[in-house]
Amino acid sequence: MTLASKKLSLTVNDKTIDAMDVPETMMMLDFLHEYLNLTGARMGCGQGICNACSVVVEHDDGTLQEARTCITGAHWFAGKKVRTVEGHAKRDASGAIVGLSPVQQAFIEHFAFQCGYCTPGFATGATVLMDQLKRNPVARADLEKTITDALNKHICRCTGYVRYYEAVRDLALNTPGLVKA
Amino acid sequence: MKIRTLLWIGVGIIGCLALFALGVFAGLFERTAVAKDIDQPLSADQMKTLAKRGAYVAVAADCYACHTAKDGAPWAGGFAFETPFGTIYSTNISPDKEHGIGNWTRAEFHRAMRDGIGKGGVHLYPAMPYESYRKMTPEDVDAVYAYLMSREPMNVENKKNDLRFPFNIRQVLTFWNFVNLPGGTLASDPARSETWNRGRYLVDALAHCGDCHTPRNLMQGMKQSEYLQGSVLEGVLAPDITKEGLAQMGFDPHILSVFMKSGLSAQGAMTGQMFDVVHFSTQYMTDDDLAALSAYLFDLDGLPKQSTPPAPPKPVEVAHDLAESARGTYLNLCSGCHGVDGEGIPHVVVPLATNASLRLASPRNLVHAVLHGIPAQHFPGLERMQSMPAFKDELNNQQLADLANWMRAVWGGKQPDVKPEDVDQVRRGD
Numbered sequence: 001m002t003l004a005s006k007k008l009s010l011t012v013n014d015k016t017i018d019a020m021d022v023p024e025t026m027m028m029l030d031f032l033h034e035y036l037n038l039t040g041a042r043m044g045c046g047q048g049i050c051n052a053c054s055v056v057v058e059h060d061d062g063t064l065q066e067a068r069t070c071i072t073g074a075h076w077f078a079g080k081k082v083r084t085v086e087g088h089a090k091r092d093a094s095g096a097i098v099g100l101s102p103v104q105q106a107f108i109e110h111f112a113f114q115c116g117y118c119t120p121g122f123a124t125g126a127t128v129l130m131d132q133l134k135r136n137p138v139a140r141a142d143l144e145k146t147i148t149d150a151l152n153k154h155i156c157r158c159t160g161y162v163r164y165y166e167a168v169r170d171l172a173l174n175t176p177g178l179v180k181a
Numbered sequence: 182m183k184i185r186t187l188l189w190i191g192v193g194i195i196g197c198l199a200l201f202a203l204g205v206f207a208g209l210f211e212r213t214a215v216a217k218d219i220d221q222p223l224s225a226d227q228m229k230t231l232a233k234r235g236a237y238v239a240v241a242a243d244c245y246a247c248h249t250a251k252d253g254a255p256w257a258g259g260f261a262f263e264t265p266f267g268t269i270y271s272t273n274i275s276p277d278k279e280h281g282i283g284n285w286t287r288a289e290f291h292r293a294m295r296d297g298i299g300k301g302g303v304h305l306y307p308a309m310p311y312e313s314y315r316k317m318t319p320e321d322v323d324a325v326y327a328y329l330m331s332r333e334p335m336n337v338e339n340k341k342n343d344l345r346f347p348f349n350i351r352q353v354l355t356f357w358n359f360v361n362l363p364g365g366t367l368a369s370d371p372a373r374s375e376t377w378n379r380g381r382y383l384v385d386a387l388a389h390c391g392d393c394h395t396p397r398n399l400m401q402g403m404k405q406s407e408y409l410q411g412s413v414l415e416g417v418l419a420p421d422i423t424k425e426g427l428a429q430m431g432f433d434p435h436i437l438s439v440f441m442k443s444g445l446s447a448q449g450a451m452t453g454q455m456f457d458v459v460h461f462s463t464q465y466m467t468d469d470d471l472a473a474l475s476a477y478l479f480d481l482d483g484l485p486k487q488s489t490p491p492a493p494p495k496p497v498e499v500a501h502d503l504a505e506s507a508r509g510t511y512l513n514l515c516s517g518c519h520g521v522d523g524e525g526i527p528h529v530v531v532p533l534a535t536n537a538s539l540r541l542a543s544p545r546n547l548v549h550a551v552l553h554g555i556p557a558q559h560f561p562g563l564e565r566m567q568s569m570p571a572f573k574d575e576l577n578n579q580q581l582a583d584l585a586n587w588m589r590a591v592w593g594g595k596q597p598d599v600k601p602e603d604v605d606q607v608r609r610g611d
Contacts, residue, residue: 025512025521047518047529047567071517075509 010077012036013087028069028077029053032084040085040120046070050155052121056083056128064131066124085120088127102171103127110167114158125151126168133178140179143172208302208355214295214315214365219288228327235328238321241387241470242314243462244329247271256329257281257337262308263415265401267344269308277334290326291319295365297358304354306342307361312403313389316367321387361402373482376469380477383470384409388462393419393454409478416610417453418545420537424479428491430537435488438475441466444560448537452555464561494540494594499587503597507587510580514572523592529567539593544585548599548607551581578604 003023010017012032022031032038032055044052048071057065058081067077088101100108103126113119129150138146147168156164172178204210223231239245248271250259256275261268275281282290285300293299297311305311314322347353367385369378384390395403396412411421420426427437431448444451444459451459463471472484499507512521518530525532533539538546554571576584578601585604586597 024509025516027517047526048570049567073513073516076513 006075008075008078010079011081012038013083022074024073024075026074028055028067028072028074031074032069038084038086041069041124042117042120043070044117044121044155050118050121051125051153052118052155054121054124054154055085056124057081058083063135064128066128085123088123101127102175103130103168106167106171107164110163110170112163112167113156113160118154118156118160121154122151122156122164125154126164126171129168130171130175130178133172137178137180140181143169143179147172205355205359206352208352210359211296211298211355212362213292215288215291216319219291219319220286222287223323223327227323228330231324231327232331233328235324235326235331237465238324238387239328240462240465241383242317242325243388243458244274244325246457246461247308248274254335254337256332257335259337259340261340264308264344266348267342269306269342269344270340271308272339273335273337274329275332275335275337276330277336279336280338281334282329283334287323287326291322294322294325297354297362304351304358306351306354307357307401310389310392312361312363313386313392315363315365316382316386318366318382357400357402360400374476376473376476376483377481379470380473380475383466383474384477388458388474390422394422413545414454416545416607417549418541418543419455420541420546422478427478429542430540431491431493431535432537433488433490434472434475434479434481434484436490437478438468438471438484441471441474442468443562443564444558445531445564445566447532447535449531450555450558450560450566452550452558456558459561493535494592496592497590497594497596499590499597503583504587506580507583510576510584511588514575515584518567518569523588528564530569531566533588534592536592539589540595541593542595544589544595544599544603545607547585547589548581548604551576551584552604552608573608578602578608 003025005021005023007019008017008022008031009019017036020035022035029041029043032041033043041055042052044050048068051066051068053070054066054068057067057077059065067082088104089097090099090101092098101123103123107113107119107123107126113122129147132150133146147165151164151168154164245256247260247262248258249255250257250261250271253259254275256273257277257280258270258272258274260271262271273281276283278284282300285293289300293305293309294311294317295315297305297307297309297315299305342349367382370381373381391403391409393414394409394411395405396407396410398404409422409426411426412419420430432440432446436446436448440446440448440451441459441463444456444464450456463474466474476482476484515533519525519533520530523532523534523536538550541547550569552571552573555566555569557566557568559565572581581604582599582601585599589595589599590597
């Protein structure tokens with residue numbers, strides 16, 4: 001059986017992918033895993049509920065958005081800029097990691113995860129939240145609720161919520177400009 | 182001289198009309214459906230026996246869904262109804278003496294249920310479906326009264342309605358009642374079976390289906406000429422549930438009775454207010470009552486021996502370009518859960534190939550679901566449908582109109598006549 005395919009062009013982790021033949025029914029997660037060998041975004045529920053599969057979409061105006069790749073077709077991302085968890089840390093010219101992203105660093109410092117399966121999703125969600133806070137800082141009193149509203153949809157199965165939560169709160173409080181005085 | 186006579190006749194007519202209106206306002210023309218013998222109180226023994234049956238009658242009449250606010254005390258009211266005239270809150274009907282119906286007599290309860298007039302002559306708003314409950318038998322009203330009086334009293338104050346003038350004056354409901362209130366108890370139709378008659382009683386009186394499924398006139402009374410032919414409610418279509426309407430959605434009497442019990446079928450999952458109806462009411466109805474309800478809606482004297490679902494609609498051809506782009510949108514945003522061929526996922530996601538929303542003449546419910554999503558819902562028997570995401574930020578009006586047209590053409594057999602303006606209307610909440 002041959003799957004009908006279409007040409008797909010997009011940018012993933014700053015790399016341009018040009019006119020690749022991709023089955024028209026393929027979900028983005030399978031495309032990342034099988035075509036680009038980017039296995040960081042995880043297959044969890046396969047139904048768009050657990051958010052372990054989420055990646056960042058970078059819009060032209062610089063704003064970031066979360067997208068669930070297990071229920072969204074690869075071709076939906078045509079022409080878009082996507083960042084997977086592999087693209088969060090700073091790398092040198094050879095591709096070696098030279099510095100974690102602030103969110104990743106905070107997760108490490110708080111020992112935020114155990115098995116780590118949900119971590120790419122949390123790293124994505126927290127990165128998008130930091131971007132939103134940078135654009136629209138919240139009052140200190142609203143910070144906890146803002147974190148909950150943003151990350152509540154991410155499911156963790158080994159009770160890591162508290163440490164994720166504290167890592168994100170610490171980062172928000174210690175990054176200038178995210179929380180109104 | 183002639184002009185003077187005409188003037189006097191005119192003044193006379195206006196005077197008579199004014200007197201008549203005053204009479205209506207004073208309630209002189211209100212006809213009670215409650216018989217005189219109801220003034221006789223029920224004995225403690227009668228109350229005890231009746232309360233048991235009343236539990237079932239109250240479930241079939243779905244009293245709880247409206248008289249309990251979300252996370253509120255049971256039977257203590259506070260559920261909000263957004264109407265074109267303002268917000269009305271359901272009242273405390275627990276037997277609390279201060280805020281509930283603890284001091285209500287049997288006759289007062291009957292008058293509230295069947296005439297829409299509460300204790301002390303206070304008119305109820307027709308958000309309380311007394312227009313339908315008027316057709317209840319006195320025995321069933323007694324049973325509900327006895328059941329409610331056996332509940333735990335809830336000392337919860339009633340919320341104040343927020344209605345515009347003149348609707349905040351309850352006495353104006355005398356006009357509404359004058360125009361809209363039917364005669365009274367339904368007389369059994371001897372030409373039809375016991376099942377059909379029971380079904381009619383369930384549909385018209387207890388379950389008050391017409392309150393949502395019958396279009397309303399300017400005064401918000403039911404348009405009897407369009408009985409059960411569907412009505413838009415809070416932005417969603419409560420569809421046509423006449424036999425023609427039900428067949429169009431893909432139901433036959435058997436499928437419908439199972440759908441009312443489980444909330445799920447190949448035609449989709451109950452959502453919105455109908456989910457609450459299944460959750461609080463119809464899932465607890467006896468199989469006989471569900472069969473009767475279904476038989477009546479299909480205008481049959483009993484359920485047929487076998488289920489024979491109506492033939493699926495014939496797909497309609499759509500322009501190549503539309504099919505290409507809309508199918509692309511479907512594969513990218515919908516097929517991950519609903520399947521490439523609209524087959525859904527058993528116990529998780531409804532199929533679309535057989536979905537009732539795609540077969541309705543109006544695209545409203547389909548468009549509403551895609552724009553706003555549907556929350557996860559637990560159905561009877563451990564069934565659960567996952568939440569559906571909202572796509573209002575992902576799809577513009579044109580994209581969604583194209584998607585709706587393609588899906589409706591392929592699976593619903595409907596002409597691709599959805600316009601971006603139609604989508605915009607639902608988006609704006611009109």
